[in-house]
Amino acid sequence: MKTTFQNITGTFDILPDTYDADGTAVPSAAAWQHVEATVRDVMARFHAQEIRTPILEPTELVARGVGMLTDIVSKEMFAFERGDVHYVLRPEVTAPVMRAYLQHRLDQRGGVQRLYYIGPCFRAERPQKGRYRQFHQFGAELIGAEDARADAEVIALMLAVYRAFGLEAVTLRLNTLGDAGSRPRYKEALQAYFAPYTADLSETSRRRLQTNPLRLLDTKDEKERRLLDGAPVLLDFIDPESRAHYETLKGLLDDLGIAYVEDPFLVRGLDYYTRTAFELESPDLGAQSALAGGGRYDLLACELGSDEPVPAVGFAAGIERLFIALAAQGTALPGPAPPDAFLVALGDEAARYVFRLAQELRAAGLRVAFDLKGRSMKAQMREANRQNAPYTVIIGQDELAARRAQVKAMDTGMQAGVAFDDLAAYLKGPVPART
The missing domain is CATH 3.30.930.10 (Bira Bifunctional Protein; Domain 2)
Known part of the structure; x- marks a missing residue:
């Protein structure tokens, strides 16, 4: 295995x-x-x-x-x-x-x-x-x-x-x-104060008392914290x-x-x-x-x-x-940003064109995703929905011939034919409202 x-x-x-x-x-x-x-x-x-x-x-x-x-x-x-x-x-x-x-x-x-x-x-x-x-x-x-x-x-x-x-x-x-001269005097005072309580300290604290007594001030042990009530205060030194x-x-x-x-x-x-x-x-x-x-x-x-x-x-x-x-405090933090558009290709010729189109739209400043697994239109639309894309751009043989894509606003269901040359400007605009 x-x-x-x-x-x-x-x-x-x-x-x-x-x-x-x-x-x-x-x-x-x-x-x-x-x-x-x-x-x-x-x-x-x-x-x-x-x-x-x-x-x-x-x-x-x-x-x-x-x-x-x-x-x-x-x-x-x-x-x-x-x-x-x-x-x-x-x-x-x-x-x-x-x-x-x-x-x-x-x-x-x-x-x-x-x-x-x-x-x-x-x-x-x-x-x-x-x-x-x-x-x-x-x-x-x-x-x-x-x-x-x-x-x-x-x-x-x-x-x-x-x-x-x-x-x-x-x-x-x-x-x-x-x-620099204050802490040595304070360390000596701490050691003198804790000396009678050595038996009440943990093994770690006893070691710190000899090597780095200021670390005793950070103790989380309740019994040791009560001992601090009468300890000397650094401000006095x-x-x-x-x-x-x-x-x-x-x-x-x-x-x-x-x-x-x-x-x-x-x-x-x-x-x-x-x-x-x-x-x-x-x-x-x-x-x-x-x-x-x-x-x-x-x-x-x-x-x-x-x-x-x-x-x-x-x-x-x-x-x-x-x-x-x-x-x-319940602060909402951002998740993954959705693409501006998901490109849906119908057929091999369209898939090749969509691959080139994706690079052109990205160069125009858009976030673009598309399918790389050769899936059906229905599966591609589900993927666009999963990625929360506001638009899907659908291109098949008819769209290639007319040089116009079908652009669907996923929230409203509104669909429009958009010339290939106008796609970048259209996708950067407001999502069309339902009429």
Whole structure:
């Protein structure tokens, strides 16, 4: 018996039609195109320009950029070797964007760089609703500005994308992480606070307490979350400049009418963040409620080889999670676009002419389909109906002799004889109403 191959667990195919994969609806290719087009439209309004980086990156780039002690690097990377070179399938896009910024000296373009991306990422984690081994992200990176207005601009851009989809029931959580000297002091305070409770922590949390105590703030364990009630707060450890930056940012968000909730335990999962951290949540996503998140990462450039920090702030968002939120609020997404016309050929001579006619009509800007299986007229008409074509163009021996096609409006049943030379103009016009 021959092997029938299946897609790898944690991945999915995007097909012309929506389908069910293990209990989760995978939207059609048309729906993905709609989402991507909407994202691009909003990015253009903020004058963000697209950047595309390779899916393959050096392993060390991601390890240094994201952080050796993060779960992404320690457990979730798809890494491999080819000779002496170590590669990784990118688990996120911010570090690759900063790598490209430094490599290609984009600072020499002048001004602040507003960059955005859309594309796949990869993490070797347990698949679940909204979390896949290959998933898709969009995001924006604003590089070159220390001003708190840059932080507010990125947050406004992120919210504008979701508003373009009609998603208003979201919560913006906000915090500040301080400068490079703030977190070591805070980590020491966290370790001192949790030391008496070591026996109450899970094995994973005990390990994190020693290696990366800030990850304890992300715990989903109810008992551990209750312990956080008395934990020290990061805001008490940050430097005056970072506190001033944070207060300015909050004032700018107030000016824009952007509501936010201050969350002293929001730290994000990546090591390159400094100062601003934020997350956008939706109640429609369940326990894994984050739609998008981001923050400021001025020190990332130094981790990637720069002699000087490069001020930068950005966000990343999961497209699969966006689809879940859209489905929960009942948003209708587009399906496959129908052809403008379906050409029906009666006989071999007509089939040959229809083949040439289809190319001419397509060159005129029309979407055209026709039969390639030599089926009967009745079967071709059924196919035209299945494809939701507004018109069928019927051509047989009589039509070839007269050089006039019979054009039928499928919704109204109205039929008209149209000269071959006038077909493109006729099909571009309004569908004739029933008289």
